[in-house]
Amino acid sequence: GAVVSQHPSRVICKSGTSVKIECRSLDFQATTMFWYRQFPKQSLMLMATSNEGSKATYEQGVEKDKFLINHASLTLSTLTVTSAHPEDSSFYICSALSIAGAGEQYFGPGTRLTVT
């Protein structure tokens, strides 16, 4: 149980276009979902926290107008990278916090975004 999926797993887009990444909790409901970013050879950095039905809370330094987060249901959160640039190329990982769980985040497999 407690599986989180992400789609797509890899995406290549041209500079200036927008890309949407989906994060789904497959067998549980998630009160809160988190979006992380990982640069090569580095650790994960929290970008934002989203609660179902409310606006996301962004970490300092993360542009909320560039990284749009929508958490429309208890099983789905989306991250849209708007007007993507090469410096947005990164590995994006989501996680979900179960309603019924003991406070443990479950991580998705990640999405590799490459902006050309």
Place this chain on the structure above:
Amino acid sequence: AQSVTQLDSQVPVFEEAPVELRCNYSSSVSVYLFWYVQYPNQGLQLLLKYLSGSTLVESINGFEAEFNKSQTSFHLRKPSVHISDTAEYFCAVSDVSGNQFYFGTGTSLTVIP
């Protein structure tokens, strides 16, 4: 707030030798502790976790970690490593709500044949 420190950024070790990856944390509240493994170009895989109960936790592939509250540590150990253990290992700490989750900077384990 919590924080976690992984002092060793790179650990080379010969195959079949023992290894310890160090993790120390700081927190003023009760915490959960985790170790994740990440293979190249892949996502995170949970290796083991401490939520409560026995302070010694084990994974299915021979790793173990011990929660030491007095030393605020959660070091990861394996008595005999394999080539396939070569990967990046992340220690993480969270509060018991799960909302405050912090990763260490990672330790790159390289097993040498």
